Amino acid sequence: MTLYVRELSNEEGNKLLHIVRRGTEPVEVRRALLILASAQKMKVPEISRLYHISGEHIRKTIHRFNEEGMGSLKPNYGGGR
Template sequence: MAEPVRVRRLTGQEGQKLQQIVRRGSTSSVRYRRAMMLLASAGGNRVPVIAQLVQADEDTVRDVIHQFNEIGLGCLDPRWAGGRPRLLGVDDEDFVTATATTRPVRLGQPFIRWSLRKLV
């Protein structure tokens, strides 16, 4: 059986910062929950108990603990990606904007208003 996942020993500053986040509770909910996970793990609780405490998936708790063990308090701020890459470049966007704000008749089109289908 694998060894249970646990937070490494906290330094004095790390412990104070985590307690400050949990006590104040005024920061983002993500930081608050992650700080709770780390403090619960430092207190000797196992992953299933921590997951129930913060209403999170066990894998999420394990990921946060592993991240903390690697990078420290930087794990409190998630690094979410920006989403799907842009399909239009800046030049293409400028062209579409200029076309959409110009009357279709001025561009030689036989209709009065633009629709998305007509712009495509």
């Protein structure tokens, strides 16, 4: 079965484009790129080859975005020990 991100609203699409073009947080930009690629109906292996990111990471990112929305793009750094 092929995995794609859910249908994006115009507002979400515009926010993702803004993050990709002007984002300062590299993790957030990379995740936005993955979501936009999936929204254009690119399959996970194609995205993996394009951005050199593992398919497992891409699948987790898409599932997380489908469940949490835009908040899933923010990095969730741990506090350490």
